[in-house]
Amino acid sequence: MTTPDESPIIRTSPARFMKGLVIIIIPLIVLGYVTIFHWDDTASIPPPVSAPPPAPAAPDSAGSESSTAASAPASAPAAPSGTAISIPAGAATQGNPSYAPDSLTVSKGDVIAVSNEDSVPHTVTSGSGPQDPNSAKLFDTSIIMAAESGEIDTATLEAGEYQFYCTVHPFMTGLITVQ
16 A cells, blocks of 8 residues: 555756756747747848849930940850849749740850859759659750759750759749741
8 A cells, every 4th residue: 555655746846946947948038039039130131133124225316226245244255145044033932933035046056045044053954843754855954053054955956945944943944946
């Protein structure tokens, strides 16, 4: 027979209980302070949004268009007009423009220059998405880091339409038409 003093419940001292309570309450107070008083700092940062493309150059008084070639980045490969795809800033955020342009028509044999103007890595990979069994079999730029560029050679592509996407962000899609 057991007596009431032989209870299997482990008892602790009030001092030890208070130490445990303090260890739990102090982090909760710090977390509450950071959450409440710094809420505006974190909630007011909007997602990145890409800027609209620059307006075409206006003719000057002599009737010729002003030169914008001097303002082009030196690291971008020189490509004929219409054979370039850029990945605009903010493209990694769903809902922002993914590629500029997202639909491009080129002639067979053209080399398409791809520049990444976003702050995160991207690709231009043939296919409709990662589930496409022919994904990356026709062309793939591989990973293009921020502020770097890549190329797509259309010499091996037959005339037709080719969907492409970003393997890092599969919601980014576009279309290349080869003539």
